[in-house]
Amino acid sequence: MSGHEPWVPEAPKYAENNADSDARSINDDNANSDDNADSDAENNASNDADSGANSITTIMPATTLKMIPTATLAINDDDVDSDANNVTTIGVFGGSQCQCLFILLLYLLFNFFFNFILQSPSRLESSEQTTGRQLQRVLHYSPCRSLPGFQRTECVLHDVDCDEVYPGIYIGDAAAAKNKTYLRMMGITHVLNAAEGCRYGQVDTGHSYYRDMPSVRYMGFPMVDAPSTDISRYFYVAAKFIDSAISGGGKILVHCLVGMSRSATCVLAYLMICRKMSAQDAIRKVRMRRDIRPNEGFLQQLADLDMELKRKNLYPY
Incomplete structure (x- = not known):
């Protein structure tokens, strides 16, 4: 072991x-x-x-x-x-x-700016649009009165039809334009013939007709009383001529054949352009002194002028 x-x-x-x-x-x-x-x-x-x-x-x-x-x-x-x-x-x-609300806010602000600032003068009529049909209704329902007294008596004596529709502005017929005695008595210094010519419905006066009246200044428009006549091309020329007579202290006779359509339209244009009246107010103003009846074509052209002046902010309201 x-x-x-x-x-x-x-x-x-x-x-x-x-x-x-x-x-x-x-x-x-x-x-x-x-x-x-x-x-x-x-x-x-x-x-x-x-x-x-x-x-x-x-x-x-x-x-x-x-x-x-x-x-x-x-x-x-x-x-x-x-x-x-x-x-x-x-x-x-x-x-x-948030983006949708922001876009909606911008839209509302734009509408406010456009309606109440850019179109401020068009707090005008309920429809915001002047038409010839509207002016026809104004013309139909406006009261019409003729001036009594001295002027109407003189018209009867001289066999003329003439009324002072605005201080210093007279609307009359062909007889008033050709009656030189009446013109001198009324102190007329300017004559605007809205129917110059020799055709039917026109008045054949001119510069030569008033040659023996050196104090009278004359202007004539060769127009016929028809709805198709373009009277709007004379609106500013007529307004300037009428305004020169009034501002110089004179008196002007605006006439056509009967003193109801062409001459009245020229005076209405003057009141709208130089006196800042709307078309409705101008018609009412003149109708209180004389029975006027512009044809439907002239009324539509006055309505167009009314809208033009509103867009240019030439009315005080």
């Missing part, structure tokens, strides 16, 4: 296997604990994101959401849940609402 090594009993193999299995189980437990920790962390992060999204959705008012950029509401995570998507959608919808 002395020459041999001492006998050592062998360790049982199941012990090694148990040790290896214990080590593996420890490693597995550690791994599982690490995985559980990671999953818990992920769940906590997800729950935090959910709770944050829910808090934004329920606590923040709509006006605040409109002011928050959409990029701020997006969560930097691949697994964005439905609540976060809802928050982002609310933010985008609030922004579009």
